[in-house]
Amino acid sequence: MKKSATLTVDGVGKSFGGLHILKDISLEVFKGERIGIIGPNGAGKTTFFNLLTGDLPPSRGEIYHNDKKITKLPNYKRTRQGMVRTFQKNNLLNELSVLDNLLLTLQRKLGYGYVWYKMRNEKKYKAIYEEAHQLLEKWGLKHRTNAIVKNLSYGEQRQIEILLGVALEPQILLLDEPTAGMSQSETDYIVDLLYKLPKDLTLLIIEHDLDVVFGIADRMVVLYDGGVLVEGSPEMVRNDPKVNQIYIGSEEEQIC
Amino acid sequence: NSAIQSTGSSNEQPSNNGTNEETDEQGVVKIGSILPFSGVYASLGKDLSDGMKLYFDQVDWEAGGVKIEMIEEDTEADPQVALRKLRKLMDQDQIDILTGAVSTAVAYAVRDEVDSNQLPYLASHAGGNDLTRAQRSDYIWRSSFSSWQIGHSMGAWAYENIGEKIYMAAADYAFGREVSAAFKEAYEAAGGEIVGEVYPPLGNNDYASYLTTIGSAEADGVYGFFAGSDAVRFVQQYEQYGLKERFPLIGSGWLVAEDLRESIGMAAEGAFVSTFWDYNLETAENEEFVTAYEEAYDRRPTIESLEGYDAARIIVEALTALDGDVQDPDKIVEAISEVEFVSPRGPIKFDQDTHHIIQNLYITETVVEGDRTENKILETVESVQDPGE
Amino acid sequence: MLEVKDLHTYYGESHILHGVSLQVKESSVSILLGRNGMGKTTTIHSIIGLVPPKSGQVILSGEELQTKPSYQISKMGVGLVPQGRRIFPNLTVKENLLTTHRSVKGGWTINKIFELFPRLKERETSMGGNLSGGEQQMLSIGRALLTNPKVLLLDEPSEGLSPIMVKEVVNIIKQLKMSGLSMLLVEQNVSMALELADHVYVLNKGKVVFDGTAEEFSPTIRHDLLSLSS
Amino acid sequence: MDIIGAQLVNGLSYGLLLFIITCGLSLVFGILGVLNLAHGSLYMFGAYIAYSLTATFSQSFWLALIIAPLSVALIALVVERVLLRPTYQLGHLSQVLLTFGLAYVFHDIASIIWGSNVLTIVVPDVFSGSISLFNQVFPVYRLVVILVGILIATILWYIQSQTRWGAIIRAGLSDKEMVGALGVNIKLVFTVVFVIGGLLAGFGGVVAAPILGIYPSMEFQTLILALVVLVIGGLGSIAGTLVASVLVGIVETFSRFLFPELSMFLIFGLMAIVLVVKPNGLLGKKVA
Amino acid sequence: MKTFVSYVTVLVLLGLAPFVLSLFHINLLSEILILAIFALSLNILVGYTGLVSLGHAAFFGVGAYTAALTAQNLSSNLFITIGLAIICSLIVAALIGIFCMKVSGFYFLMLTLAFSQMIYSFVYQSTSLTGGSNGLSGIPRVSIGDFQFGNPVLIFYLILAVFMLAYFGLRLFVQSPFGQVLIGIRENETRVKSMGYNTGLYKYFAFIIAGAIGGLAGSLYTFFNGFIAPTDVYWTMSGAVLIMVLIGGAGTMLGPVLGAALIVTMETVISSYTNSWMLIIGATFIIFVIFFPKGLVGIGQSLYHLFLKNKRKGKVDDKSEAA
Ligand SMILES: Nc1ncnc2c1ncn2[C@@H]1O[C@H](COP(=O)(O)OP(=O)(O)OP(=O)(O)O)[C@@H](O)[C@H]1O
């Protein structure tokens, strides 16, 4: 069983002081799967991501990536292995331009991170610049190429946040509420781009916008009170009475 | 003239040659003075400067038929700054004679530059032993004192008058170390025993812990080398912690210096120190100096004022001997070396080997007079000559 | 209650709002819609005085606000739930609430906020910065209510909230409206916003392109104004 | 053993003296995020003004104890309103540079007014006696300093962590704009805090002068020591500053006793060790 | 190409300086260049990586004392003295760096201060090795083979050559991908980490490089003055160089150089006229912070923009309409 899973979480828990935020979570994720993670506010979804990416050490349990134990691996090494995340709260290089944010991401991916003797400019690093421009074009952010990130509106920054994740061409992408703060039309556009991501990419997505998450996910995981409440197909989760009670809300109104 | 031109000649001959002719025509001798006018030593710099000006005023800024012009530069007591200033004095102001330096580090810093440029330099305060020993230069003469003179002069007296066991405390910097080493040498030579030594950092302002340690020692007296604010704190706290009643305090003149005693207050009473000048020296020369100084500046002179005053006089006498001809640096230093007179501190002359001054040292006791303290001369140690090695 | 007339706001050289005018009537909810980067937040910030407008007027119950510093505007009864929550990370939940608490007879108190959001009560002594996104949003709303405002500006209050909490917030807003509070609501969750709206404004590139009642804001208009092709 | 006891008393009184000197710096840094390098200068002004009052005008230490801190607070007020205010949006480094510049300016102003001589303040007769403890004579004034230090610590701790004001003030550190938008006149709060910082600095100057003395460049020496205490304790924590002051006081006293030559080295060594083990100081908190 | 031309012009002017300027000014220029190298090295940390150090004098001191002791006891060969100075300061930086990397922000500032003060104490107290508070004097001039840098002009050219190497080397470095990562760390370390960079290592390298170049500057200072004292290792030196960086403009290449020039010139000139030089310098800092927060480089930029704006006023208006 373990062999085929690309990501295995085995009895992982996290406590802050006396607060046991995550109790005992086990999960197997297979290559190319799209997993939606939902749960009430404060259920521990973001914390779970932090454990997966190594931004926080788990209090107990083990994590495996392609059967290799990565529980203690620092986050940047996990990124290099292809596990990439985006942040729930925009976390960008605010004083730099959109292009610079992207270039920095791409230069690592293309292996130039340690070059110290050659100036980085369009002439000498054509590949990086070309890819950056293509991505900006594709994401409809071309007109923002040279804008300073902090001067963008909240929703625009959100888009950059996701773009930086996708630009690394990860094997496993972890998106934390990617469409929060984005307008409907931008959400549609981004979701469309997410659909078009390569088939073998494994996607874990935390999202409160049920249309988005049920649309993308093959499998849903519902976190509640530090543990997995329900796991299963979107259809099943949507109709689960417990999920409705703690998360969606009792009456099935068309609010969302 | 450009740098290329000046350096072209400097390897072979003195660099100030070319320009001296110019100054001679106008009949002006330029004295460069490097003193700290800001920073911790600012008050010393000011007193030295005032002392010099007092003497130059007395001779109307003229000697040997030429006018004296003094250019002062602030060293901030930082040797690198002093070097920068020295270069300015030599190159821009074209000085003929250099004087000053309060901090020994400054004197050492300028030493090579002065030596290689053959600039006559009269050190007027910095007391580091090496300046007239290993670092001796043909162009450097010192009219102030050496650490050795200060410390050594107390040794025999302490053994005879205080006792056989002494605890030694000195500020932890080269000067403090040198003075206390010289004291120890003389005291042990006389037969005494140093029962303990402690070296608090320079600028330490709370001596409580050290005093508690000293207080538990078996000794007949305590030798303290501190200056400036350190001295004020040490002497005051020495009394507050009850040590004064138990051990007499001895040290160097800076412990109860003229400008500190008011701050120290009555705690200074009973201190025995060695010094090369005191306000209360009862000689005609000193009375004249003190009166003139108080008239000019409306405050008492300090030992640094006296140093400045004497340095100015040495320069003036040398210039007079030279008839104002400062073309040749070798002649200038020769003239300086021959200066000899009775200063307010007593008779002084230069040791031709070490280039260091030979002078009397005095042991004084601090006593209460009215609502203030005064130093009273107890004993004179005559013609103290630095051994030069 | 609150009236905004012909606002022109700049960031340095760039002209963001080109004459925005809108109104919030007594005990009613006006909503402000628009795609990302159209100037919604800038409008809110201009009202509260964080980005003073270059020209135009902001009038609250007959008094002009646009020249006042933001703390005075707030004291005159304008509450704010900012975009991105902006709670104080180095303060505990309780202290976060304490900072803004302005006691008014029969008004909001910290205990009432805890009743409203039991989750916050559970996290009372946690540092604000350690809260989850949704918890921070609740805190931000609670913090604004504690200033006991007359007009409340809400900049995407539903962001990061679970669906059940969104419903909760909708209920709260309805209650607030009944109790006489006026609100200006910026939302991306259009269906939620429309459920509450008395009046709808749509912003596009710093200009109001729709101004009408909720009924007038038909699905076709909605599609025309908010979809990407515009 | 007596000597250990005596040194402990020395350490404690030195430590609390450090606390009295540092608490204003700690307050201003913890709340405004302004690393006030002119703190030492305000301390110095406190001492000099007290000197002038005791030596020339009134001869009363008590009067100096009230007037000197108030005068320094006034200086702080002017500094905050005129100079500091325009720099809040520029980031912490600007304020470091600004207050450093101020320290330079104040240095020269002090030397122009009071010259560069070494001065002292005489304590009133009630305090000038001494007491014998552990077979060792202690000046009463040192013991009074211990009490005053504890008193100030209690008051500050109470205000900062137990009142609404404390919360508002700390909120301003993380997001000034938002505090303003929620109805607090943050500028006024900042002014008040800075003025209180100045008041404490001036008070420290008066209290410390009889022990540490008044001399040129005293402010820089004090500043460095205060910074060390601040960091060891953890930024923004009054309790941390108190613990650190006492720790530094005792460590320094005992290092002077045991390894006199190394005492300067050891204080910085202590700071390095504390920071390596606890990167946010003894009681400082780090929030994500 | 325009920048290239201006660089060449500046270089030619500097090269010709000894033919025009007096010895005093050449010495001043040498000192400025040395401190400019020092400030540039600190700028890697402060301006590019966002690590504000108040202990950079430690490396300057280690370099200076190593060069002095080498020249006195081993060899006065230029390459040996400079080489050893760089190696020693690099090793010291590598050691201190291990600890300093554990902390950030203001704690970093204070930890660097702590280490530099410990080095200062060591220098101050090892009287037999370093001369203690009196400093080390009588340091022989450096040489290459039989050629001795015997006068200030030769030393000036030596310093100029090293300065050029350092300046252009660092310029390349900060604009390289590596340098860009440092800038990223300055802006937001967590983000850069999750891009897959081992930020700890990058910061550590930056620290070591800054330390080594700081040591290089120190060794030049020894050659220049033939003297070195503990004051150059004291925290005030760290403070002075930090101010040069900030006043000049942190995070730019030109800034630290201009900052060094301004501070050295001001200190020299002003204190010749008044004892209250601290007052004037302090007031200058204050004016800079309030009116020119971006430093000298910032002033230059604003002037440039002003000029540009006046020239094509029409165009700018168009643009702001479109935005
Ligand atoms: N560093 C921390 N220290 C203490 N508590 C923490 C810390 N980080 C998170 N928590 C707590 O853990 C709980 C889970 O937080 P998490 O951010 O994982 O929630 P979430 O599921 O992502 O919620 P949301 O949907 O609101 O973003 C929250 O109650 C939060 O207060």
Ligand SMILES: Nc1ncnc2c1ncn2[C@@H]1O[C@H](COP(=O)(O)OP(=O)(O)OP(=O)(O)O)[C@@H](O)[C@H]1O
């Ligand atoms: N500080 C700033 N400096 C310069 N331009 C800014 C600044 N803040 C926002 N802008 C620009 O102003 C425009 C409007 O931004 P605003 O934040 O008001 O949009 P918004 O409608 O709230 O968008 P969102 O839905 O993404 O929050 C955007 O184009 C943005 O790039």
Ligand SMILES: [Mg+2]
């Ligand atoms: Mg979350």
Ligand SMILES: [Mg+2]
């Ligand atoms: Mg917005």
